[in-house]
Amino acid sequence: MIHPTAVIDPSASIGTGVSIGAYSIIGAEVEIGDGTEIGPHVVITGPTRIGRDNRIFQFASIGAEPQDIKFAGERTELIIGDRNLFRENVTVNRGTGFGGGITRIGNDNWFLAYVHIAHDCQVGNHTIFSSYSGLAGHVRVDDWAIFSSYAGAHQFSRIGTHAFIGMSCLAHADVAPYMILSKDTEQHGRIRSINLTGLKRHGFSSERIALLKRAYRILFRSGLSLEEARAQLDALDAESQDIRELLDFIAGSERSLVR
Incomplete structure (x- = not known):
């Protein structure tokens, strides 16, 4: 279940039935729950805790240091729940000491190719992030929210439950639950209707x-x-x-x- 070319730090904790692909690197203070599948060329850096039955595809980078100039090497964490899907080239960063110290992802979320989840974000359950979408730091995303391709959220903004962020749309402030945000100007979006289909x-x-x-x-x-x-x-x-x-x-x- 673990390819001989994979590099696993002795301090890492690997659960039952975990598979790790060729040339993947599992760093110090990484915990991987039972049944999780890790593809080839994946890098997971700790401190990071990953739950059960997640799938992480090739070239994903999970748990790297936050991309914040104020980060000074303090101990921070990434905590991921169960049954999440991380497709190719997804990046998820740990938290910062001044931002709570933890980036947290719940259960049953889908992160499609090239999605970025920045430091100190809090993502709930059953969300979908389409390809090339992303969150700046300190964003909260509630359950069942959906980001279309190339959509994003400004730092410190909140996305309510069942909200839908349209393609190429920037959530520059808080988006209310149950609503659709669609593109209005070149950079920002406006609320168009309730998320009827969802x-x-x-x-x-x-x-x-x-x-x-x-x-x-x-x-x-x-x-x-x-x-x-x-x-x-x-x-x-x-x-x-x-x-x-x-x-x-x-x-x-x-x-x-x-x-």
């Missing part, structure tokens, strides 16, 4: 979708100030978990909200 695909009822359409019109098409829109959302349906998700996201926004 919500239907994940079993949202017609009633939930209708309520989110109303919330979209209040928040992005009414011309109300953010505070006025929040008040109307609060009155829309206090029992709706989806509306509560929107309100909590807005309340926690430190950067600003793309509107």
